[in-house]
Amino acid sequence: MCPPGSTMASLRKAVELKASGLMVDVRRTRDDILVIDHDAVRMVDDREVPLHAKSLSEWRARTADTDSPMATLAEAMSIAASAKIGLILDFRESGTEALLARAIRGSGFPLDSILVTGADATSRVILRGLDPRIPLGHTLGFGEGARINAKLLADLDVDAVTWHHRLITGPIANILHLRDIRVYGLHADLAEDIRRLRDACKVDGIITSAPDLTRAV
Numbered sequence: 001m002c003p004p005g006s007t008m009a010s011l012r013k014a015v016e017l018k019a020s021g022l023m024v025d026v027r028r029t030r031d032d033i034l035v036i037d038h039d040a041v042r043m044v045d046d047r048e049v050p051l052h053a054k055s056l057s058e059w060r061a062r063t064a065d066t067d068s069p070m071a072t073l074a075e076a077m078s079i080a081a082s083a084k085i086g087l088i089l090d091f092r093e094s095g096t097e098a099l100l101a102r103a104i105r106g107s108g109f110p111l112d113s114i115l116v117t118g119a120d121a122t123s124r125v126i127l128r129g130l131d132p133r134i135p136l137g138h139t140l141g142f143g144e145g146a147r148i149n150a151k152l153l154a155d156l157d158v159d160a161v162t163w164h165h166r167l168i169t170g171p172i173a174n175i176l177h178l179r180d181i182r183v184y185g186l187h188a189d190l191a192e193d194i195r196r197l198r199d200a201c202k203v204d205g206i207i208t209s210a211p212d213l214t215r216a217v
Contacts (some may be wrong), residue, residue, distance in 0.1 A: 004068040005209065006038040011079045019211040021086030024076050025118075026100065028093050031055040034073040034103055040092065052093075077107045088137070088162065088184070088207070090118040097123055101130040111135065117162045124158070135159040140167055142187075148172065153179075162186055162207060165193050173201040191217050 004010060006025045014022055024036040033056040041048040044062065051059070059070040073089070080087040087109065091100060097119075104114065116127060117137030124136050138156055140147060142164040153175050161176060165185035173183045182204040185197040189210045194217045197203045208214055 004038065006036045006071075007068045008071045008075060008079070009067075011076055014211055015079060015083045015085070017211045018215060019085065021088060021113075021205065022076065022080050023088040023090060023207055024073070025090045025092055026073055027051045028096050028099065029054060029056045029059060031057075032096070032099055034093075034096070034099055035059070036071050036073055036076050037068075073103055074107065077103075077109050080113075081107075081109055086113045086115070088115045088117055090139070090162075091116050091123065092118060094120060094123050097126040098130060101127060101134060104134055105131060115160055115162075117160070137162050137184075139186075140164060142166060156181060160184060160204070165197055165206075168197065168201050168203065170200050170202070173203060177202070189213070 011022050011024070025038050026034055027037050027040060028034055028051065030052055035051065035056065037051055041050050042059070042063070056070065056072070063069045077087060100116065111133050115135045115137050118139045119127065119136065127134055127136060136158050137160040138158045140163040145167045148167060153172070156179070158181060160182035162184045163186060165188040168183060168185050176183050183201070184205040184207055185201070185203050186207045188194050188197055188206050188208050191213060194206055194208065194214050197206055206214055
């Protein structure tokens with residue numbers, strides 16, 4: 001059984017499977033500690049409680065005996081650094097850009113091995129102002145293909161895109177590569193999708209929950 005995403009167990013499993021990089025969802029607690037968690041809420045006494053409503057120590061106590069104990073961004077960065085692999089941070093907390101920039105700078109993690117994606121345009125501007133060296137990405141989900149047009153491709157001011165794999169075609173990837181924008185396909189968990197991204201689209205990376213399959217294809 002695969003461990004839940006954005007947990008220490010899932011990161012260790014990915015390292016064990018020889019993944020070339022890790023991706024985590026970044027959120028914050030009430031005491032402004034950046035944590036990794038796929039969802040913005042946790043169930044507490046049969047009700048949804050936002051992660052920012054409790055402190056890290058409170059979440060640690062409540063999740064210690066679950067299959068997804070609360071983990072910090074610093075702990076995730078430590079795993080990636082020890083394995084000498086890349087790290088993609090899916091930024092989910094607008095308003096905490098300064099916390100994220102400070103955490104990245106303080107970690108000593110190589111900036112050429114990190115990418116902050118998921119941030120909206122406003123957050124990207126703020127992050128650029130805080131530290132222009134931090135690589136930033138642009139994210140599109142499966143239902144956002146209509147947003148891809150000539151203007152978007154020309155105006156993108158990012159280091160990489162993390163788009164749902166079905167939105168990426170060979171011509172689109174080529175245009176982005178000509179602009180020195182790296183291309184990562186999201187949620188590619190089937191062999192045929194992985195093969196298409198690799199062979200037809202020449203993407204720079206494949207974001208998948210099946211890193212063992214990626215290596216086998």
